[in-house]
């Protein structure tokens with residue numbers, strides 16, 4: 211006897227195979243059968259005629275690590291059909307955090323308010339288990355946390371002993387279930403790591419069969435050399451390289467993403483494992499501190515704010531932003547993007563600035579944009595989050611078509627006006643990019659949010675609707691599914707997601723989230 215039968219739907223099984231009419235039977239948290247199954251063989255049958263039955267979606271690029279502790283319902287993702295998310299991306303995570311510097315650098319980054327931190331993956335996952343979550347949570351180990359724990363937030367290469375210690379922490383996290391290492395080569399402290407350190411960690415990952423996920427060093431003018439840097443690390447170490455949120459984030463280089471994809475193709479043709487994820491929008495989002503030169507970030511957030519209060523250091527930062535000081539290896543993001551494209555998303559304490567660009571705020575105040583940025587950072591104690599309108603639609607679609615691509619939200623759980631990707635990513639790919647624009651077939655779109663992601667990150671038993679796999683299911687209406695979150699109203703839930711089942715338990719039924727917490 212099956213627990214639940216989903217009857218009469220169109221199965222898209224997550225492998226990329228063509229849709230077919232089939233029933234899906236679940237038993238004891240697993241997919242038990244797919245085919246023609248009489249209703250009498252199940253305790254409960256749900257008619258899903260006209261709907262697509264797919265594996266639950268896997269968010270390849272989540273920053274929900276702290277948000278899940280605060281609100282385990284994780285509504286923005288669950289309502290999109292997500293049943294698993296991969297957290298601790300871009301080098302930021304809540305473990306392993308040892309010592310005060312690491313705690314300050316990792317607790318409460320990219321999120322609303324402070325967060326507890328943890329000494330190990332095991333401790334973090336125990337905290338999630340104690341709360342229960344509405345979806346499965348899979349961890350990367352964040353290089354930034356590892357480095358901050360061993361070296362501090364210091365702008366210097368690690369010693370050999372420190373590198374060995376970092377490799378030890380990475381190994382420990384792997385033993386405790388982490389599926390890879392995430393790097394934020396744009397951010398402090400990840401940007402301070404020398405090549406030897408990255409390669410040493412890469413070798414540990416290769417040896418343990420885990421991947422390296424990179425927020426690459428530069429997504430603006432030097433995006434090509436940044437992609438080549440991580441491909442070369444993969445070649446040298448033998449590790450699978452995954453490029454996070456692939457993009458060309460520089461209006462002067464719009465239309466050039468094919469160059470980055472070409473390097474990925476060449477590496478794949480040589481037999482290297484290289485993949486990428488992407489969110490389906492032409493804007494990015496990250497903390498406003500990302501705009502500052504790297505030396506202004508040394509020592510951690512409190513030191514950065516102290517520099518902005520110091521007249522001399524403040525004017526030095528202003529000169530750097532104005533391009534008066536050339537800093538090797540730094541691309542001066544705001545000068546590449548332009549202040550009119552830098553919009554305030556979340557500004558706790560300065561809510562009236564949310565939704566406005568730095569250029570607009572500067573014009574209204576009659577002040578230089580750099581000074582407005584500094585005021586914003588000081589007023590929000592460094593917590594302000596920006597939205598950068600830095601990509602073009604053509605590049606988004608070119609990357610989406612590429613066979614190395616999979617879907618990741620990169621959603622940030624911020625107050626104010628978060629980037630709509632937090633609430634819209636998966637239905638947007640299905641509705642706008644697959645159904646309306648035909649950039650992907652529906653089967654390809656589902657594959658890139660299920661089976662392909664599970665294969666890349668080594669998630670056994672997830673990502674496919676096949677007997678023996680975990681019963682993670684998303685049932686959606688292919689004619690209606692679409693995102694509704696916009697820049698103005700970024701927290702509107704999507705349409706057309708009918709039912710979501712995680713580990714055999716309904717987390718969404720008839721479009722409404724249940725109380726169930728079947729994760730992590």
Ligand SMILES: [Zn+2]
Pocket residue numbers: 299300425454455
């Ligand atoms: Zn990132």
